[in-house]
Amino acid sequence: MANTVDKYFDLVDQNQQKFIETLREVVEIPSVSSDASKRGEVVRMGEWLQARWEQLGAQCKRIDPGKQILEGEELDLPPVILGQYGNDANKKTVLVYGHYDVQPALLEEDPFTLVEMDDGRLVGRGSTDDKGPILGWLLCVETHKQAGLDFPVNLKFCFEGMEESGSEGLDAIIIDQADKWFKGTDVVCISDNYWLGKNKPCLTHGLRxxxxxxxxxxxxxxxxxxxxxxxxxxxxxxxxxxxxxxxxxxxxxxxxxxxxxxxxPVTDEEELTYENLEFSHVALATDLKHDVIIHAEERDTLKHRWxxxxxxxxxxxxxxxxxxxxxxxxxxxxxxxxxxxxxxxxxxxxxxxxxxxxxxxxxxxxxxxxxxxxxxxxxRWWYSSPNHPNFVAGARATELVYGVKPDLTREGGSIPVTLTFEENLNVNVLLLPMGAADDGAHSINEKIDRRNYIQGIKLLGAYLHEVAVTDMTA
Missing domain, CATH: 3.30.70.360 (Alpha-Beta Plaits)
Incomplete structure (x- = not known):
């Protein structure tokens, strides 16, 4: 595995600028799901993804979730794009989820043009939430194929265009496809959240x-x-x-x-996860622009967040x-x-x-x-043990890419689809973030750092290789 992964890493480094141009291409599609006038653009983004995956040889299935009333107009909901790359009975099957819609943005931001800043920031609406991460899976497969490298797992994917507007229709599709398209899934991985800080990667095992x-x-x-x-x-x-x-x-x-x-109640296992985290009240107060923090201890602040x-x-x-x-x-x-x-x-x-x-x-x-x-x-909330083999694979991949053990975190926010997958597919779900805490998803000048984007593409590939050699029944 080591030689394959090293070659994959080298190729990702060689193709950095090409990968940034691909991100630029999708940021330019204003796929704002909450804006009726942009519904065609959301659909175009879904069709872009489907076409790109089919060029790789993936089998894709488009499901139309139904209709909605938005701004007094009846609209078709954007398609849910299901796909599968590889069907080897001797390999594990990983399902990945992401969304291709974005939040609205003020036009004076020039939000749908990716701007590469001198400090490495890639600024543009959707760069971190969630177009960068979903491109990561695509570019991982493309890189393996172009280099003639054996892909380590069967990869299934589920990409939706309504996450920023409540994921209308998605739960029904997951429930219906649990014993159909999603049958045979061993584990699920979602990259749609963020590091606790700006420098140290993490794995997320809980959501409120x-x-x-x-x-x-x-x-x-x-x-x-x-x-x-x-x-x-x-x-x-x-x-x-x-x-x-x-x-x-x-x-x-x-x-x-x-x-x-x-x-x-707080368990001994949980208490250990609060040690040595990349989190400080000083940094938090700086981000808040004013120290309005309630708690004196950083551990207490995180507990009240998580x-x-x-x-x-x-x-x-x-x-x-x-x-x-x-x-x-x-x-x-x-x-x-x-x-x-x-x-x-x-x-x-x-x-x-x-x-x-x-x-x-x-x-x-x-x-x-x-x-x-x-x-x-x-x-509902979601919680998983960070000791599950799926998380162990994620931790090993993180160490391989970043050279440090990841923080084990929970988040104060909610990603309801996490629980939907876990309950209906009866498999473990890992949240494996690409972006950093200061990416500013949903806000003015949303960005992903060049480092996080490129290293994140490496991380997603390394994770799939680690899953391939990990006993998921342990």
């Missing part, structure tokens, strides 16, 4: 779930003039602000009784928010908040506790307004 709520308070039949009705009616906004203030304290402690009862539930208040709908002064009493307002959930919290129980608490607090007000709690989303 997310439960999202709308809290509606409704009173009179129309907005009212505060000079006429102030002090004479129960105001919905006053009730809403009071209720929102009861949910969480200023130190991030959720105030809903029973919400922490389901949280998995393994404890949190509640965040996101906004209010229906209230006056434009510049200037307006003395209106809104008739109906809606507060929006979410809980990030962790092992072993169940979304149904979380919703029950949230609803019961808010109903009790509202009753205390004696208000004649009407209150309603609506759960709009209840995605």
């Amino acid at each position: 779930g997310v439960s999202y709520f709308h809290l509606e308070v409704e009173g009179p039949g129309a907005d009212l003039h505060s000079g006429v009705f102030g002090g004479t009616v129960h105001e919905p906004m006053v009730d809403l602000v009071h209720l929102l203030s009861k949910l969480v304290d200023t130190n991030g402690r959720i105030q809903i009784p029973g919400i922490y009862d389901q949280v998995m 393994r404890y539930p949190t509640l965040s208040i996101h906004g209010v709908e229906g209230a006056f928010y434009s510049p200037g002064d307006k003395t209106v009493i809104p008739a109906k307002v809606k507060g929006k908040f979410s809980l990030r959930t962790v092992p072993n919290m169940e979304p149904k129980r979380v919703a029950e506790l949230v609803t019961a608490f808010l109903e009790k607090e509202f009753a205390k007000l004696g208000s004649k307004n009407r209150m309603r709690v609506i759960e709009t989303h209840g995605g």
